[in-house]
Amino acid sequence: MIEVCDLHKRHGNFDVLRGVNLTVKRGEVAAIIGPSGSGKSTFLRCLNGLESFHQGQVSIQELTFGAETPLPIRARILRQVCQRVGMVFQSFNLFPHRSVLQNVTEGPIFVLGLARDLAEERARKLLDQVGLADKIHAMPRQLSGGQQQRVAIARALAMQPAAMLFDEPTSALDPRMTGEVLAVMTDLARNGLTMIVVTHAMRFARQASQTIHVFGEGRIIESGTPEQIFEAPRLEATRLLLNEAQAA
Amino acid sequence: MEEDADPSDFSAKSRAQSSAPIPSALHPTRRLLVRLGFWGLLAGLVFGSVSCGRSDKDTLAQIKQRGVVRYGSDKEGGGPYAFPDPDAPRNVTGFEVELMRELGRDLGAKPEFSQGQWDRLLQELSADQVDLVINGYEWTESRARDYLATRPYYVFQLQLLSRRDGPIHSWEDLKHPNPAGRPWTVGILVSSAADTFATEQGGSSLQVVHFDGATDAMTAVKNGQCDATLQDLPAALFYKDRYPALEFAGKPVGHGYYVIFTRRGDGPLRDALDRGINRLIESGSLRRLYERYGIWTDAQNELTDWTGAAFALKGQSGPTGLALLWRYRTSLFDAARVTVILSVVSMPLAMLIGLLIALGRLYGPRPVQRVLATYVELLRGTPLMLQLYVLFYLLRLPPWVAGIGGLAINYSAYEAEIYRAGLQAIPSGQMEAALALGMSRWLALRRVIVPQAVRIVIPPVTNDFIALFKDTSICSVITLVELTKQYSILANSTGGVLEFAVATAVLYMAMSLPLSWFSRWSERRFEAMGSKGVLA
Numbered sequence: 001m002i003e004v005c006d007l008h009k010r011h012g013n014f015d016v017l018r019g020v021n022l023t024v025k026r027g028e029v030a031a032i033i034g035p036s037g038s039g040k041s042t043f044l045r046c047l048n049g050l051e052s053f054h055q056g057q058v059s060i061q062e063l064t065f066g067a068e069t070p071l072p073i074r075a076r077i078l079r080q081v082c083q084r085v086g087m088v089f090q091s092f093n094l095f096p097h098r099s100v101l102q103n104v105t106e107g108p109i110f111v112l113g114l115a116r117d118l119a120e121e122r123a124r125k126l127l128d129q130v131g132l133a134d135k136i137h138a139m140p141r142q143l144s145g146g147q148q149q150r151v152a153i154a155r156a157l158a159m160q161p162a163a164m165l166f167d168e169p170t171s172a173l174d175p176r177m178t179g180e181v182l183a184v185m186t187d188l189a190r191n192g193l194t195m196i197v198v199t200h201a202m203r204f205a206r207q208a209s210q211t212i213h214v215f216g217e218g219r220i221i222e223s224g225t226p227e228q229i230f231e232a233p234r235l236e237a238t239r240l241l242l243n244e245a246q247a248a
Numbered sequence: 249m250e251e252d253a254d255p256s257d258f259s260a261k262s263r264a265q266s267s268a269p270i271p272s273a274l275h276p277t278r279r280l281l282v283r284l285g286f287w288g289l290l291a292g293l294v295f296g297s298v299s300c301g302r303s304d305k306d307t308l309a310q311i312k313q314r315g316v317v318r319y320g321s322d323k324e325g326g327g328p329y330a331f332p333d334p335d336a337p338r339n340v341t342g343f344e345v346e347l348m349r350e351l352g353r354d355l356g357a358k359p360e361f362s363q364g365q366w367d368r369l370l371q372e373l374s375a376d377q378v379d380l381v382i383n384g385y386e387w388t389e390s391r392a393r394d395y396l397a398t399r400p401y402y403v404f405q406l407q408l409l410s411r412r413d414g415p416i417h418s419w420e421d422l423k424h425p426n427p428a429g430r431p432w433t434v435g436i437l438v439s440s441a442a443d444t445f446a447t448e449q450g451g452s453s454l455q456v457v458h459f460d461g462a463t464d465a466m467t468a469v470k471n472g473q474c475d476a477t478l479q480d481l482p483a484a485l486f487y488k489d490r491y492p493a494l495e496f497a498g499k500p501v502g503h504g505y506y507v508i509f510t511r512r513g514d515g516p517l518r519d520a521l522d523r524g525i526n527r528l529i530e531s532g533s534l535r536r537l538y539e540r541y542g543i544w545t546d547a548q549n550e551l552t553d554w555t556g557a558a559f560a561l562k563g564q565s566g567p568t569g570l571a572l573l574w575r576y577r578t579s580l581f582d583a584a585r586v587t588v589i590l591s592v593v594s595m596p597l598a599m600l601i602g603l604l605i606a607l608g609r610l611y612g613p614r615p616v617q618r619v620l621a622t623y624v625e626l627l628r629g630t631p632l633m634l635q636l637y638v639l640f641y642l643l644r645l646p647p648w649v650a651g652i653g654g655l656a657i658n659y660s661a662y663e664a665e666i667y668r669a670g671l672q673a674i675p676s677g678q679m680e681a682a683l684a685l686g687m688s689r690w691l692a693l694r695r696v697i698v699p700q701a702v703r704i705v706i707p708p709v710t711n712d713f714i715a716l717f718k719d720t721s722i723c724s725v726i727t728l729v730e731l732t733k734q735y736s737i738l739a740n741s742t743g744g745v746l747e748f749a750v751a752t753a754v755l756y757m758a759m760s761l762p763l764s765w766f767s768r769w770s771e772r773r774f775e776a777m778g779s780k781g782v783l784a
Binding site: 048049050079080082083086087089091093094095096097106107110111112152155156159 | 675677678680681682683684685686687688691695696699700703
């Protein structure tokens, strides 16, 4: 479903990504862990075009684009990618000038061209699903961080995406809010949504994902099932990472 | 006011945390101070004007003591009265300048030229800025009521000038309807004798268009923007060689006297000037001076047999106070309407152009960015008045088009920078979130970025609107009679400086206050709708 082939990206003289290969099957939940600065977020943002890359190719369903794809064509493909792949950000990025309901209906109405009443019906269902049925008329600033992140998830789901990208969705939250957001994500995982989750939440990675990829210095250094990674990591670097996460 | 914007606890907190402080409505006490300031200004205007026209001190004695006599004049009015010396452009020359040199001898003082705007010279005199005014000022009853006039130093007539290849060849031609279906347009120096003459003698087939300088009007006729211009004969004689496309249309018309004005209490100064003028007439040096400038006419013989009878105050003194305002209310309201139309049409245009420029500078391709940056710098770096001159005199646009277009283009540069700042204040995560939803860049701007930027820029844009509103007065240089110009015209022709100043100030306030209210209302509306801290 998602296939990434030999992705390279440079920032000036610094190689952010140095040949990343990754395959995610339909319904698979892939967790990406790794130390800060190892290129996890940059990699995720390359998948939907928020970052460009210098070499390599990305296929999402039948949409394929590479570093060589001419800009206008790539832009058109990326818009389609974005319509099929939702993204959730570390800092939520809700639209502060629109209510919770409007945040969730914005995409369906203005991108998909859905009728307002249909979009609102869909939004109500999703907000109910993430436990915010009573907040639909609130403004984002009136919500806690955890509530805002759940709205952001609903906003992405409202596009009925084939897959979802999560970019450290709980890093800006305190433990209690982290729990409520991870609960929603675990739900989604159980329902068979294809997900790539960049995270530091090791327990979530262990319990909800099928595959874990460990990033180090711009490439994937180790991949495996949660059991393999957590019980018998191949590399010393992975062991250190897991220990640090436990200590924290 | 701001307290009831949003009473919830949360909003107060987020306001305190917001790192982008949005200036809200003035604090009540500060608002009070602003009002006090306004009334103080009015009071100053009142007392300043009441004391005008009188003088407790003996100006003549002061002049002798100082050894300098300051006279008000305007170089912009041009030759032959007072103009930059072609051989030494930093010096001023002209027949009146030379006349003052002669009269300075009678006063025992060195004359000092003081530049002022022609139609405000008498107000400068009232405000003690100068000792006297000499600049082709005609004796009129209303002026004679407020100031002391000397005996005339020149008998002037008015000369009509028109294009050689045009339809107008005499004053009489203007009385026939224009075949084009509109009135004939006649360019006239504002508040001059020609202004009075054309208004009184011209029929409905004639429309007066006001200019600040004699040559401006002649240029407009040459350009075909006016059908003719009525000029004081000396100016017409002086400039006729420079405008070969123009001809003297018919014989001179009208008849009047240039006099020197002093303040009401300055009888001794006036008498000394009278003696000086008398001496120059009798010695024949006045005639020689005028002949040198090519402005001696037979009409000047009247100066020799001057009795003063022509200066008898005939009619009743005109109305003052509210009665005066009532009489000229339609003129004031017409001018106020011009001000309003100029500002409410040009500002939305400026905002629209400005927004497009800001978007182009932030999101457009590199070459477009560079062109737009140049556009902004060019328009910010040159005065609005100059831009209006270019549009009107060089591109020859009609006054309304030049005025509205000039204001819109000039202010678009400022609006563009405000929008640019507003757009850049929106965190990049907003654009990313919109793109990640599958929006195009343009849709993201329209739905997500611009609506958030708008609320940030409301206060500075309102500020600019009020500034533009007052800058409409600059459009008077391209013949649009807006409120400030009308004030000047009316104050001059009636002497009702105080009345019209107060009325004009009140009109301006009455027009700009709703603007401030609207701004505060929209700010509150936006706040109630959404984020106080856009960055939160």
